[in-house]
Amino acid sequence: MGIILKNGKLLDLDTGLLLSREIEIEEGLVRKIKDHIEIPETHNLQVIDLRGGVIVPGFIDMHVHLRDPGLEYKETIETGTKAAARGGFTTVACMPNTKPVLDTPEQMRYIYETAEKTGFARVLPYAAITRSERGEELTDMEALKKAGAVGFTDDGVGVQSGGMMRSAMERAKSLELPIVIHAEDETLSGKGCMNEGEVSKRLGLPGIPGVAESVHVARDVLLAELTGAHLHVCHISDASAVDLVRWAKKRGIHVTAEVTPHHLLLTDESIDGTDANWKVNPPLRTEKDRLACLEGLLDGTIDMVATDHAPHSEEEKQRAFQVAPFGFVGLETAFPLLYSELVLKSKLISLPDLVKKMATAPADVFGLSGGRLRSGGVADLTVLDLQQERTIDAGEFLSKGRNTPFVGRKVKGWPVLTVCGGRITYQNLPTA
Secondary structure, eight states: EEEEEEEEEOOOTTTOOEEEEEEEETTTEEEESSOOOOSSSOOOOEEEOOTTTTEOOOOOEEEEOTTTTTTTTTTHHHHHHHHHHTTTTEEEEEEEEESSSSHHHHHHHHHHHHHHHHOOSEEEEOOOOOGGGOOBBOOOOHHHHHTOOBBBBBBBSOOHHHHHHHHHHHHHHHTTTEEEEEEOHHHHHHTOOOOHHHHHHHHHHEEEEEEHHHHHHHHHHHHHHHHHOOOOOOOOHHHHHHHHHHHHTTOOOOOEEEEEHHHHHHOOGGOOOGGGGGGGGSOOOOOHHHHHHHHHHHHHHHHHOOOOOOOOOHHHTTTTTTTTTOOOOOTHHHHHHHHIIOOOOOOOOOOOHHHHHIIIHHHHHHTTOOOOTTTTTTTOOOEEEEEEEEOOOOOOOOSOOOTTTTTTTEEEEEEEEEETTTTEEEEEEOOO
16 A cells, blocks of 8 residues: 655755645655655555655664674564664664574574564664674675675774785675774773773773774774775774764775764763763763764764664663673654754754765765655655654653663653654554
């Protein structure tokens, strides 16, 4: 059955104008985008009144942890993609640090088949760079690409050996797939649990210095220059790392980067050392680092926003700060947080540019369908109620994870309808 969306405002990403448009969807594609679409007297169409909602391309998150297989008590492909759909996401890329690690073609097929059966968003799996993410032996990258890997990463840990990373880049380059890095020199980060600085000293907690990230980024951008590989830097958080990516781009090295909402909005000053819902890796850093990440996003050094959605159980996050696991959930709150703080409050970025960072740029960087709405294109879209203001309540999350430092924050701009491949995956339109 086809769908017709009426009474919506289509956001023109080039001009920023909100255009009164109606959209017809059939067989997973956008068939028509017109001022008015006539509905036959007899029809087999689902007609949806958007009540002035703003239509944008479906968001794409290239960094999520779905915890499946093996850690389903934290999240499943079903619950994680339900959370994605609620957040306006139509495509997510899942990280391989599951149990077992996603390092075989069979594991790639498992992700695709499970997502097809139970998913509410398109799921693209990354494959591990090294077997079991141990940093000792490269995976069979050729076989993993054939099985559908969208790139290679040992996210959760950094590949510590420069020689191993060079070999990985050479192979990935030949396969025309990116190497996606968790940048962390473990000889520098040690057993740190938050950013190394004045706050960690005051709290008496071991710190992770920003240089643990920037040293790793420096090594890998030079290896990317040497090999010609596409290097993508995950969850950038350190001012020097941002400078290094900017330098690499000016030098013509094929490097791209992502930043999370929490590294754009929060700093270590809010950490009191008692609530592990503020513990994440890379850690929340200083105001200088936060501003550097913002500047990098605005000037194009950082290509896209990614959530690093990392659900954990409540019991795990209730442990002492130093021993609790790292990670925040983020799929369901990313857009309203960034819209409220960066578009409405500080006016640092326009609505079209924010949408581009969350939809168009990920599609362009990783060569994916979606990211734009056009006749004949895939029907991946999100409808936003830019006036709807609500307080973030973890009890309402569709994710199994509740671990977020943003609980209680009042934000505007909530997704109210998500369509993925022509299928309605989330709907919470106002009734009056």
